[in-house]
Amino acid sequence: MRQNRDTLRGPLLGVLTLYSKTLCGNSAYAKTIQLSLRNGRGGLLSDSIPLIFVDAPTLKAEYDAHAPWFDVCQFSAKPGTHCLLPDPESGIKAVLLGRPKSLDTWTLATLATSLPPRTYHLADKFTPEEATKLGLGWHLSQYRFDRYQQKKATDYPQLTRPDNADGDYITAAVAAAFLVRDLVNTPANDMGPAELEAVAQSLADTYGATMRVVTGEALQQQNYPLIYAVGQASDRPPRLIDFTWGDPSHPAITLVGKGVCFDSGGLNVKSFVGMKLMKKDMGGAAHVLGVALMLMKLKIPVYLRVLVAAVENSIAGNANRPLDIVPSRKGTTVEIGNTDAEGRLVLADALWDACEVTPSPTLVVDFATLTGAARVALGTEVPVFFSTDQENAIALQRCSEATDDLMWQLPLHQPYRSFLDSKAADLSNIGSVSQGGAITAALFLQEFVAQDIPWIHIDVMAWNSRSRPGRPEGGAAMGLRAVFELIKGRSLSAKA
Numbered sequence: 001m002r003q004n005r006d007t008l009r010g011p012l013l014g015v016l017t018l019y020s021k022t023l024c025g026n027s028a029y030a031k032t033i034q035l036s037l038r039n040g041r042g043g044l045l046s047d048s049i050p051l052i053f054v055d056a057p058t059l060k061a062e063y064d065a066h067a068p069w070f071d072v073c074q075f076s077a078k079p080g081t082h083c084l085l086p087d088p089e090s091g092i093k094a095v096l097l098g099r100p101k102s103l104d105t106w107t108l109a110t111l112a113t114s115l116p117p118r119t120y121h122l123a124d125k126f127t128p129e130e131a132t133k134l135g136l137g138w139h140l141s142q143y144r145f146d147r148y149q150q151k152k153a154t155d156y157p158q159l160t161r162p163d164n165a166d167g168d169y170i171t172a173a174v175a176a177a178f179l180v181r182d183l184v185n186t187p188a189n190d191m192g193p194a195e196l197e198a199v200a201q202s203l204a205d206t207y208g209a210t211m212r213v214v215t216g217e218a219l220q221q222q223n224y225p226l227i228y229a230v231g232q233a234s235d236r237p238p239r240l241i242d243f244t245w246g247d248p249s250h251p252a253i254t255l256v257g258k259g260v261c262f263d264s265g266g267l268n269v270k271s272f273v274g275m276k277l278m279k280k281d282m283g284g285a286a287h288v289l290g291v292a293l294m295l296m297k298l299k300i301p302v303y304l305r306v307l308v309a310a311v312e313n314s315i316a317g318n319a320n321r322p323l324d325i326v327p328s329r330k331g332t333t334v335e336i337g338n339t340d341a342e343g344r345l346v347l348a349d350a351l352w353d354a355c356e357v358t359p360s361p362t363l364v365v366d367f368a369t370l371t372g373a374a375r376v377a378l379g380t381e382v383p384v385f386f387s388t389d390q391e392n393a394i395a396l397q398r399c400s401e402a403t404d405d406l407m408w409q410l411p412l413h414q415p416y417r418s419f420l421d422s423k424a425a426d427l428s429n430i431g432s433v434s435q436g437g438a439i440t441a442a443l444f445l446q447e448f449v450a451q452d453i454p455w456i457h458i459d460v461m462a463w464n465s466r467s468r469p470g471r472p473e474g475g476a477a478m479g480l481r482a483v484f485e486l487i488k489g490r491s492l493s494a495k496a
């Protein structure tokens with residue numbers, strides 16, 4: 001891997017700059033966060049404009065003098081609408097917001113990009129949980145991927161942090177989400193296996209994690225045959241990225257990410273439409289790096305291991321062919337029924353590695369942009385998850401709802417396992433029927449997870465096909481805050 005550094009310097013530097021900006025607090029985002037997380041007391045507040053939630057009766061009772069202005073603006077305090085109250089001296093006296101039935105992470109998200117670029121504060125009192133959500137949604141909204149554009153984003157409005165909001169959590173959650181978005185949005189020509197490694201290395205260096213990387217031919221020598229097989233046709237060597245952080249006496253948690261930096265489909269080449277978005281096929285890796293960032297930045301007491309299988313699924317003379325048979329790290333042989341079902345192959349070796357260590361992890365979580373079938377089942381915006389452990393599954397479902405980061409469980413329906421039988425090998429990488437593809441993919445992965453280790457598999461889109469408040473179109477973190485919350489809860493309950 002080292003010998004490639006010089007030739008990679010151009011794109012690599014770009015990615016590292018991009019990444020270190022997010023991580024080290026020099027970027028426009030970080031600056032915005034720092035500025036706007038300043039405590040509300042003191043001089044700043046006097047220049048700051050209040051955001052005031054109102055409903056129709058309050059509007060009538062307290063702001064009736066402005067009724068003609070509300071008529072002009074067609075403002076009646078409907079939830080989700082707002083109205084700027086003019087001030088002859090400072091320009092804006094206050095912003096009135098139609099109070100929604102309940103507050104969530106996205107309540108202020110639209111305002112964060114649409115209000116004039118001034119400083120604002122919340123005039124109402126909120127619980128710490130509400131204040132944290134409102135602040136988080138505000139900052140998640142203020143993301144632009146403009147690295148490749150000459151025209152950069154303009155100034156954003158700033159929100160003074162309410163006293164009782166958890167500023168550390170907001171900063172970490174925003175840094176993690178922006179890292180995922182940046183990594184997924186970066187085109188594949190600047191985000192290959194080596195660049196993904198460099199980002200992981202930068203993260204490991206920042207938080208004092210120990211990292212090892214197995215690259216190219218060494219994957220064969222060190223028994224990662226499936227990772228090698230999938231990545232061998234690319235000029236950019238495949239690799240297993242492996243870093244460890246924290247105190248070994250804390251609960252051992254292992255995160256595994258699918259890092260297919262570009263997926264052409266291999267010899268079972270994708271269609272034009274199917275291939276277009278495939279720079280996002282390393283989205284699982286981006287998610288585990290994002291969760292790791294949150295855990296390390298917030299010093300959650302876990303013994304963390306992160307495994308990323310980083311490859312490019314390319315087409316060349318040495319590419320896998322349909323019905324090639326390749327051994328796995330576990331020893332099971334796999335028949336490659338379709339070269340486009342490559343994510344489960346690289347995950348298989350990484351998952352088996354995750355389970356081999358002593359003592360065993362108390363939880364293994366993998367993130368992968370694995371199947372179109374998961375999107376057929378739940379659409380693009382709700383990640384699908386599977387688990388061998390119902391206690392963890394129920395906890396994750398609750399965490400996802402509590403963090404406005406919805407995920408939904410599908411069953412590891414064992415009778416479908418027979419669809420993966422192969423005539424020539426121990427296992428096929430595709431199901432013999434076309435339905436239930438997210439489940440058969442999960443059952444394939446389960447073959448490579450030790451039975452006694454609780455495991456959660458997350459099949460995620462990692463991409464917003466449309467913009468929603470706080471979630472711009474493009475690379476997206478989905479299920480990241482939910483998984484962080486699950487792991488934090490487990491580590492704290494283990495400590496108690």
Ligand SMILES: [Zn+2]
Pocket residue numbers: 263265313339340341342343
């Ligand atoms: Zn594929």
